[in-house]
Amino acid sequence: MKGGPRMADQVLGFIGLGQMGRPMAMRLLEAGHKVVVHDRVAAVVAELVAKGATAADSPREVADRADLVFASLPTPAILRTVALGPDGVIEGQRARTFVDLSTTGPRVAVEVAAGFVEAGRAAFDCPVSGGKSGATAGTLALMVSGPRGDYDALEPVLKVFGKPFFCGEKAGSAQVMKLCNNMLAATALVASSEAIAMGVKAGLDPAMMCEIINASSGRNSATQDKFPRAVIPRTFDFGFTTALSMKDVGLCVSEAEGMGVPMVVGSAVLQMLGVTAATYGKESDFTSVAKVVESWAGVEIKKP
Numbered sequence: 419m420k421g422g423p424r425m426a427d428q429v430l431g432f433i434g435l436g437q438m439g440r441p442m443a444m445r446l447l448e449a450g451h452k453v454v455v456h457d458r459v460a461a462v463v464a465e466l467v468a469k470g471a472t473a474a475d476s477p478r479e480v481a482d483r484a485d486l487v488f489a490s491l492p493t494p495a496i497l498r499t500v501a502l503g504p505d506g507v508i509e510g511q512r513a514r515t516f517v518d519l520s521t522t523g524p525r526v527a528v529e530v531a532a533g534f535v536e537a538g539r540a541a542f543d544c545p546v547s548g549g550k551s552g553a554t555a556g557t558l559a560l561m562v563s564g565p566r567g568d569y570d571a572l573e574p575v576l577k578v579f580g581k582p583f584f585c586g587e588k589a590g591s592a593q594v595m596k597l598c599n600n601m602l603a604a605t606a607l608v609a610s611s612e613a614i615a616m617g618v619k620a621g622l623d624p625a626m627m628c629e630i631i632n633a634s635s636g637r638n639s640a641t642q643d644k645f646p647r648a649v650i651p652r653t654f655d656f657g658f659t660t661a662l663s664m665k666d667v668g669l670c671v672s673e674a675e676g677m678g679v680p681m682v683v684g685s686a687v688l689q690m691l692g693v694t695a696a697t698y699g700k701e702s703d704f705t706s707v708a709k710v711v712e713s714w715a716g717v718e719i720k721k722p
């Protein structure tokens with residue numbers, strides 16, 4: 419974006435308007451940016467157009483009309499096609515910068531960065547944490563890696579989404595950071611399911627258990643947020659699918675293996691997510707892992 423239009427005049431592109439992308443694109447519109455959007459699902463595109471965005475028919479068309487293009491997509495393979503494939507962002511004439519907000523792992527981040535550098539452009543991997551509620555409120559944590567020289571111009575736009583943390587220039591560094599975080603978050607969910615199922619079977623109130631754990635050394639993101647919000651009320655609607663969590667922990671375990679880092683616990687967590695997907699479907703909310711533990715333990719985690 420160096421030498422490009424002033425930030426306020428920049429046209430921003432957004433590809434992938436799902437649980438995360440939709441509220442993030444909405445925030446850009448609310449902040450007064452011009453936004454060009456694209457998704458495979460027409461209804462969500464129409465919704466954003468009604469709020470002031472313009473629609474594009476392909477990733478290339480987004481990059482023909484925007485200076486800076488964001489993507490929030492489900493898998494590394496989809497991200498690769500959208501970024502580098504036929505009719506992809508790389509073929510657009512206008513965009514100088516591409517920012518991947520998805521969790522896609524370091525391998526594809528390196529590939530995408532190399533493709534954009536070769537085309538004389540910049541690519542950043544910028545996975546986010548904080549879920550749909552953080553995306554809506556603009557309180558996400560954003561982990562960013564990419565060329566430092568282009569980062570300064572990008573940072574003010576990222577602040578519309580939350581708090582950016584620059585992880586380094588090496589492509590994929592931010593993706594590694596995000597995989598470490600998500601492996602820990604999934605581990606907390608699985609381990610808390612086991613601990614709380616045990617407590618409930620012994621007659622303890624799960625809400626009280628969370629309160630005590632959260633004032634003690636076992637506190638974690640599941641006992642602080644997922645159990646009170648989506649497990650104990652039996653809604654299982656935290657807003658993150660089992661498929662996406664399997665993708666994240668799977669990427670983490672396979673990257674760790676390639677690096678010679680043991681991940682005994684991470685592998686067990688991945689197995690638990692696999693059982694959850696087989697039992698409740700890949701599109702189930704990943705808090706459904708608690709139901710797997712419940713069925714094995716013969717107990718329900720709910721208010722007595």
Ligand code: NAD
Nearest residue numbers: 434435436437438439457458490491492520521549550658
């Ligand atoms: P999602 O499945 O809700 O959204 C993905 C969107 O991409 C959908 O609207 C889908 O129609 C669209 N899409 C898929 N293929 C496409 C293509 N070829 N071209 C255009 N659009 C396409 O997923 P999500 O929950 O919003 O997650 C997006 C990314 O963010 C994932 O990588 C996920 O791991 C990551 N993430 C999600 C959360 C969360 O809480 N949901 C939190 C942090 C990070």
